[in-house]
Amino acid sequence: MADREMITIEIDGKSVSIEKDSTILEAAREVSIYIPALCSSELVEPYAACRLCIVEVNDGRKTKLVTSCNYPVRRPIKVNTSSETVLRNRKIILEMMLSRWPNVQLIKDLAKHAGITPPRYQHPAVDLNPNACILCGLCMRICEQGIWENIINFTNRGADRSVQMPYDSEQPHCIGCGACAEICPTGAITMIDDPNQPYDADMVRRAGMRITEEMIRFDKEQCDMRGVGTAHLVEIMDAYDLLPVMNYRFGKHEDSSKISSDVLRTFFTKGKPDGCWLGCTMACAKAIENFELKTGPYKGEKVLVDGPEYETLGGSSNMGIFDPRFVIEYNFYCDTYGLDTISFSTGLAFVMECYEAGILDMEKTGGLEISFGAKDAALELLHQIGRGEGFGLIAGKGIRYMKKYFVENFGADPGFVFDIGMEAKGMEYSEYVTKESLAQQGGYGIALKGAQHDEAWLIFMDMVNKQIPTFEDKAEALHYFPMWRTWFGLCGLCKLPWNDVEPADNAETDEPAKVPGHVQGYCEFFEGVTGKPQTMDSLIGMSEKVYNFQRVFNLKMGFGKREHDAIPYRSAGPVTATEYESRQDRYDTQLREDVGIDPTGMSTIEKVAAMRKYRESQYEHLLDAVYKRRGWTNDGVPTVAKLMELGVDFPDVIELVRKHGG
Amino acid sequence: MIIVNGERLEWSPGKTARDVIKEKNYLFPLLIVRINGKLVPRKKYDSTVIPDKATVDIIHLMSGG
Ligand code: SF4
Ligand code: SF4
Ligand code: FES
Numbered sequence: 001m002a003d004r005e006m007i008t009i010e011i012d013g014k015s016v017s018i019e020k021d022s023t024i025l026e027a028a029r030e031v032s033i034y035i036p037a038l039c040s041s042e043l044v045e046p047y048a049a050c051r052l053c054i055v056e057v058n059d060g061r062k063t064k065l066v067t068s069c070n071y072p073v074r075r076p077i078k079v080n081t082s083s084e085t086v087l088r089n090r091k092i093i094l095e096m097m098l099s100r101w102p103n104v105q106l107i108k109d110l111a112k113h114a115g116i117t118p119p120r121y122q123h124p125a126v127d128l129n130p131n132a133c134i135l136c137g138l139c140m141r142i143c144e145q146g147i148w149e150n151i152i153n154f155t156n157r158g159a160d161r162s163v164q165m166p167y168d169s170e171q172p173h174c175i176g177c178g179a180c181a182e183i184c185p186t187g188a189i190t191m192i193d194d195p196n197q198p199y200d201a202d203m204v205r206r207a208g209m210r211i212t213e214e215m216i217r218f219d220k221e222q223c224d225m226r227g228v229g230t231a232h233l234v235e236i237m238d239a240y241d242l243l244p245v246m247n248y249r250f251g252k253h254e255d256s257s258k259i260s261s262d263v264l265r266t267f268f269t270k271g272k273p274d275g276c277w278l279g280c281t282m283a284c285a286k287a288i289e290n291f292e293l294k295t296g297p298y299k300g301e302k303v304l305v306d307g308p309e310y311e312t313l314g315g316s317s318n319m320g321i322f323d324p325r326f327v328i329e330y331n332f333y334c335d336t337y338g339l340d341t342i343s344f345s346t347g348l349a350f351v352m353e354c355y356e357a358g359i360l361d362m363e364k365t366g367g368l369e370i371s372f373g374a375k376d377a378a379l380e381l382l383h384q385i386g387r388g389e390g391f392g393l394i395a396g397k398g399i400r401y402m403k404k405y406f407v408e409n410f411g412a413d414p415g416f417v418f419d420i421g422m423e424a425k426g427m428e429y430s431e432y433v434t435k436e437s438l439a440q441q442g443g444y445g446i447a448l449k450g451a452q453h454d455e456a457w458l459i460f461m462d463m464v465n466k467q468i469p470t471f472e473d474k475a476e477a478l479h480y481f482p483m484w485r486t487w488f489g490l491c492g493l494c495k496l497p498w499n500d501v502e503p504a505d506n507a508e509t510d511e512p513a514k515v516p517g518h519v520q521g522y523c524e525f526f527e528g529v530t531g532k533p534q535t536m537d538s539l540i541g542m543s544e545k546v547y548n549f550q551r552v553f554n555l556k557m558g559f560g561k562r563e564h565d566a567i568p569y570r571s572a573g574p575v576t577a578t579e580y581e582s583r584q585d586r587y588d589t590q591l592r593e594d595v596g597i598d599p600t601g602m603s604t605i606e607k608v609a610a611m612r613k614y615r616e617s618q619y620e621h622l623l624d625a626v627y628k629r630r631g632w633t634n635d636g637v638p639t640v641a642k643l644m645e646l647g648v649d650f651p652d653v654i655e656l657v658r659k660h661g662g
Numbered sequence: 663m664i665i666v667n668g669e670r671l672e673w674s675p676g677k678t679a680r681d682v683i684k685e686k687n688y689l690f691p692l693l694i695v696r697i698n699g700k701l702v703p704r705k706k707y708d709s710t711v712i713p714d715k716a717t718v719d720i721i722h723l724m725s726g727g
Contacts, residue, residue, distance in 0.1 A: 004705075221691065222691050222692060223691060223692070224691075233725070236689050236690050239689040240687075240689075240690075460722035460723070460724060461724070464722050465721050465722055466667050467721070499724050500725045502692055502723060506694075506723075507694040507701055512694055512723060513721075513723060513724065515723070
């Protein structure tokens with residue numbers, strides 16, 4: 001987006017320079033010149049209903065009266081906001097309004113300001129309600145343009161005109177965001193509080209409204225969550241070499257544009273707020289209607305598909321498949337069979353690499369030629385998993401099971417399958433390449449539930465911004481962010497409104513990565529519900545208790561020690577010569593600058609080994625630092641002191657951690 | 663020569679914040695740009711010229727699931 005053309009105009013003798021196509025009203029506000037305006041708001045398109053904002057414009061040839069809220073500045077003009085004609089006309093309008101709505105405070109104030117006190121006549125449709133609707137149309141415009149709903153509108157004509165929900169009844173599609181009530185200048189709309197009686201419903205709503213306002217103002221130019229949801233990450237991850245391609249061997253592919261958000265946009269038919277959280281206006285969920293399935297039990301039927309989101313798209317590139325119709329179909333069937341698209345696609349990427357490496361063949365897969373890009377075979381295997389049949393019985397059990405099975409039954413090289421089988425604690429990796437971000441390797445490896453990015457997504461901070469260079473910096477990030485994200489889980493909240501839209505002043509805060517303005521909003525949200533005031537630290541404190549307790553639970557179940565935080569080498573560096581050679585310049589430079597080895601004359605295999613030795617030791621250092629920061633032993637066990645400090649030192653907990661050296 | 667996120671980048675007279683974002687292929691929309699520590703507002707990427715030897719931080723925030 002290029003900088004906009006600026007135009008200089010004169011308002012009441014003051015000169016003001018403003019972006020072309022801004023309105024006169026906006027220009028006047030720039031220089032603090034007051035123009036009364038009842039039906040306009042920066043959040044919605046102008047409507048020019050009240051006509052109060054009239055001003056006189058002279059374009060060098062003639063002078064005319066215009067409504068300033070919708071008059072675009074395109075050339076240098078002179079504006080008079082309080083000429084005699086303007087004041088006379090404005091007074092007539094206000095007198096009419098006051099006679100119709102004599103008790104509405106806003107109208108009374110404006111009338112007083114214009115020197116009118118009692119109305120000189122009574123309007124035939126006089127409404128004595130102090131919260132009367134003044135027909136400004138702000139509510140219906142914010143609902144339609146701001147929230148992307150279309151719940152309320154004007155009904156009837158003339159004196160009977162009023163704002164209503166269709167059929168004057170409660171609307172199931174109203175998401176309860178409260179934007180209409182918030183924008184209404186007279187208080188004509190009230191929200192009926194949820195029966196679960198929050199301590200301070202207004203506080204909750206205000207916190208929500210701030211997000212809504214940011215969505216309306218900034219989403220289009222920020223993440224476009226409402227346009228395409230998380231699908232926008234496909235092209236971004238590709239640009240940063242982070243999009244998993246062919247079982248995380250590579251981070252970009254020339255065909256990735258075939259499954260980019262621009263392509264998906266042409267498929268999406270539904271994108272309004274779907275009400276997964278009451279009042280949420282982020283509307284990240286997208287759906288495709290009337291999609292004709294090509295395979296499986298519903299072949300030939302037209303169905304509604306919920307998605308796809310980024311992970312499902314990234315899962316497809318991970319299988320080397322760049323066909324949007326395939327993505328939509330596998331998305332549908334994973335949902336239908338109750339499978340997770342991440343586990344399925346990462347699992348299949350592993351199967352495909354094993355097939356190409358000769359560990360699997362058509363005999364072992366029951367006739368499936370399942371190499372990278374084989375979309376028909378991938379869908380067939382998905383149906384087999386769904387039916388619990390054939391090779392699907394093995395693949396459906398996940399990577400951890402397959403690794404063992406392939407070694408025991410197919411003679412696979414254990415070292416190789418453990419290097420390329422992308423799981424941790426038995427859970428498949430989600431769809432990001434982590435090789436160049438040590439902190440993110442920890443983000444996946446140390447995460448309590450297994451290799452999920454939703455405890456901490458640190459790749460940009462670490463790899464691109466270089467904001468957390470030392471082990472201690474990374475450990476601090478691997479303390480704060482997992483605790484913060486755990487808090488969402490504790491409260492049953494979605495994380496997206498935290499950082500998929502950003503407040504206008506976020507860049508000026510001390511720690512923009514934490515989005516302090518939104519953390520504050522969550523504190524208010526919590527206080528509004530429970531009545532207990534919070535700070536960023538107190539929220540983190542809540543999580544720390546639970547997080548440590550969960551680690552103890554992992555320990556009890558046999559997953560809570562250093563050995564369980566180990567990661568497959570593919571997530572830390574290049575396993576094969578092909579991978580190394582595909583990014584040779586990068587790795588050679590790192591060998592020279594970071595490892596201190598001159599790669600000249602070394603074979604690729606030697607270079608892979610040298611790089612591996614270095615990166616594996618880096619990961620161990622990272623674990624040391626993280627455990628230390630978290631108050632755990634060097635074996636990753638919470639210490640008794642830490643558990644006492646957190647108040648979760650129950651006798652059986654203490655007994656367990658003591659047994660493990662805690 | 664300028665330093666962008668810790669890495670060296672060629673400098674040329676008139677190079678703007680937008681030019682650097684393009685050259686680095688920084689497609690991500692949630693960026694914070696600082697030149698020698700001073701914040702550059704999003705609207706000024708095209709008109710802000712980077713002086714030689716500047717330290718440029720182009721901070722990417724996080725987003726996504
Ligand atoms: S609460 Fe939100 S969705 Fe419902 S009518 Fe008001 S603006 Fe529209
Ligand atoms: S209900 Fe409120 S916002 Fe809607 S038209 Fe009436 S006065 Fe305006
Ligand atoms: S504010 Fe311009 S017509 Fe109402």
